[in-house]
Amino acid sequence: MTDFRNLQHYLANIRVNPSVEEYYEEGYTILRQCIVEAQVLLSQPFSQTAPSPRGNAEQEKAQLRGTIVDASVRRFKAQKIYLRATAVLRWVNSRNVMLRGQRIEAVHVPALHRIQLTLQTELASVADERVELSLRAADSAQGKWIAEDPNLATIQHLIHIGR
Template identity: 40%
Template sequence: MDGLNEYRTARVAQLLEDFRTLQYYIAAAPTEPPNADDYYTEGWAALRQCAIDGQHILECAADTRVPTTSGGEEEQSKAELRQVHLDALARRHEAQKIFLRQQAAQRWIEWRDQVLQGGRPSSKTRAALHACDLQLRTELAAITDEDIYNDLLTSDMAFGRWTAEDPSPRAVVRWLRARR
């Protein structure tokens, strides 16, 4: 018995609150362009995919398989909390990734609107719109699991959160892959 289950419980609660907040932002993002002709453009397609991914991470089942321990009730509780901790940390991680992708797509909408200035795409705007698309692809490619993990950990530490038993980046990515 290590006496840390209170910290483990508090950590899970923090992660779930962060996940809930991110889900709110994900659900609030637009998915339908004002002009139906823009439906299949890259930024709007990215926003729709983010909405789908956000719904998926919300609905995917938790892995509740926890091995039975031989150390008594507190050790069993510790094992269960660690499993829930991984689940909550991975969900928050994926929600942060989705949120960052949404932000990139929303910047794309702003850039595109600046290029079009209320008009429709034309041969005069083709090169600038292509540049917007390339910028979006570059930003989306730059959103990596490693960076997200490190940024969230840095933020948690800055807020004085207990991170001593946070699962590794590898464990988080393994959890995410198992739910795709």
């Protein structure tokens, strides 16, 4: 839950101000998509599927499993958005360093092309398997209990059905 909260905070505080000429550049467009996806994710309420367990141990376990699954799916989605957004922010920073406040001229085109290719490569690497690996590696390194976490196939299924 703390990790999801940290991702929420990070995603909610992304601020970039492209110039009018840059507004429709691929990176800025993708970053706006990431921000919208994050806002949608953050606005979705927890969907409790079972009534309050009222002291029934099995219902309490089922409710806890449901909470873990919901949190895992949300965290997975947030991590994927985060990885895409950070790739774009590296693109923004690279462009800013290269352009140094100047308008784009012919001399900048080769470097901008390389920066664009780097962005596309990084975005292509943000596959579900990478997202899961990054989350599980972080959890393992921090000594978190992950035995009850849903596997990637379950998360993908739940995302596909719109949970």
